[in-house]
Amino acid sequence: MQLKPNHQRAKTAQLLIAMVGVVYIMMLISSYWQYGLLQDMKSGTLYSQEVLETNDLREQFLAIVFLMLYITSAVTFILWFRRAYFNLHQKINHLTHTEGWAAGSWFVPFINLYRPYQIMAELYNETAELLAKRGFKRKVKLDTTFVGIWWFLWLVSNLLANIVFRMSNSATDIDQFLNLTALDMGSDVLGIILALITIKVIKTYANAESFLIQLKDEEETSPVSEAV
Secondary structure: OOOOOOHHHHHHHHHHHHHHHHHHHHHHHHHHHHHHHHHHHHOOOOOOHHHHHHHHHHHHHHHHHHHHHHHHHHHHHHHHHHHHHHHHHHHOOOOOOOOOHHHHOOOOOOHHHOHHHHHHHHHHHHHHHHHHHOOOOOOOOOOOHHHHHHHHHHHHHHHHHHHHHHHHHHOOOHHHHHHHHHHHHHHHHHHHHHHHHHHHHHHHHHHHHHHHHHHHHOOOOOOOOOOO
């Protein structure tokens, strides 16, 4: 079966994840301002209701924008991820999972803690091995180091987000809100790093996939020599 184009999906996913990263930066700045506001209030500084409402509205607006972009970027990432695994299935018949798991594994409890990583690592490893056999080893660098870092940060980011959410529901005094805001800033910094690494993981594989697609024209000819 012919491979399906996936380059545009990769570009779209990278763009939206970059936008998420930008919103993370904006939320980090907003949280920093809020942290200063809370520190001033703790030391006895009085602020008008208008100032406090402006702070809350800014935080709420950024949270809504982030949620919308985050969901959209997640959808585009999964669409790219599934298409990449589908394409590899057309070249290799011994992959561990079906193509549907590249999407479904993100939504099944417990399985979503490890299977998306397994599939991403398999994409990297199997594609690297196949392209090396076909003479593209010098042109393609697929190192799973960043895949491991990407997944570790993804898990930590989700754990931290859950902690922040639980704290936000129980915070009642200034000290608790200070701790919550500080933790939120840490979560934002982690999110920025995760966005950058996710973009790298997508871009690296997308570059390799462009060579994978070329194999459809070379499978009926002799393999390209390593020396070429």
